[in-house]
Amino acid sequence: MRAGISSPSPLWGGWREATGGVGPAVAFILEFVRQLKPPGDTPHPSLRATLPTRGRERVLAALLLLVLTTQALAAPTPKPAEPAAPAAITGALLQGLDKTTARVTKFVAPLGQMVRFGTLQVTVRDCRRRPPEETPESAAYLDIDEIKPGATTADHLFSGWMFASSPAVSALEHPVYDVWVLACSTTSTGSAAKSG
Secondary structure, eight states: OOTTOOOOOHHHHHHHHHTTOOOHHHHHHHHHHHHHSOTTSOOOHHHHTTSOHHHHHHHHHHHHHHHHHHHHHHSOOOOOOOOOOOOOEEEEEEEEEETTTTEEEEEEEEBTOEEEETTEEEEEEEEEEOOTTSOOOEEEEEEEEEOOTTOSSOEEEEEEEEESSOTTTSOOOOSSEEEEEEEEEETTTSSBOOOO
């Protein structure tokens, strides 16, 4: 212990053991405070001469606050958990309407692969969606061709971005079929992610 300060009291030692211990600077300051005003006794003579009573209390309060703040700042902070990587987009979930039968069909179109819907050939070139913390939106770049019965070549009908939240902004104009984007499909679930 420091010169002029006796060893820690049994009460202090018990408290230190109960709380798992504190740094040596805090232990010194707490013992210093304990010896300033021991119950029913006068302060240690070496401490009484150094500061007036009110000044001692203020200095000790400031020292204790300084040490506790320093220890709190020096304590290691846990690193926040890293967010999971977004699942890879493998295609788009589309919905098609056959106007002659009024049948609505949902189908998944993998990226770069042609999928048939009636006489239409739909190819998804790209599909993008906003992160979950933003307003939900999915958009897919589609190429749509039609092969009429008995024809050998395909007629190109549509190329462009279709938006899940606003299908009328960029729509396929066809007398028999409507096609629109619902969401992007991912590898993690093997299905479409609800995002718009």
